[in-house]
Amino acid sequence: MPNPSKELHSLTEFKRNTGNLLSLMRGSGNPLHLTIKGKTEIVVQDAASYQQLLDRVDELEALDGIQQGLADVQAGRITPLNQFESEFRAKRGLPSRSI
Numbered sequence: 770m771p772n773p774s775k776e777l778h779s780l781t782e783f784k785r786n787t788g789n790l791l792s793l794m795r796g797s798g799n800p801l802h803l804t805i806k807g808k809t810e811i812v813v814q815d816a817a818s819y820q821q822l823l824d825r826v827d828e829l830e831a832l833d834g835i836q837q838g839l840a841d842v843q844a845g846r847i848t849p850l851n852q853f854e855s856e857f858r859a860k861r862g863l864p865s866r867s868i
Contacts, residue, residue: 776801780811791815 776794780803783790791813794801800814814822841847848856858865 775799775809777804777809778802779804783813 776797776799778790778801783801783803790801794813795815798815798818800812800818802809803811803813805811854866857863
């Protein structure tokens with residue numbers, strides 16, 4: 770379903786009016802969807818908005834990892850630290866840690 774809030778412009782229009790369209794994009798904060806033969810082929814976004822998108826993806830991935838960890842704890846899929854350390858050291862040929 771098309772998104773009516775998209776800024777749709779042809780690639781040809783973008784080439785002819787790059788400065789104006791970039792100003793429009795910066796003013797709205799929305800990316801430009803550039804079309805070729807009527808189909809969106811390219812999305813142009815300002816650097817600050819793109820960085821915000823990347824930051825948000827990082828946050829969501831971290832939250833997903835936390836949720837997976839909590840689910841593992843709740844399901845009992847855990848390894849006690851001392852057991853993990855012993856297995857880790859043995860696997861890598863490291864000496865036991867003296868306390």
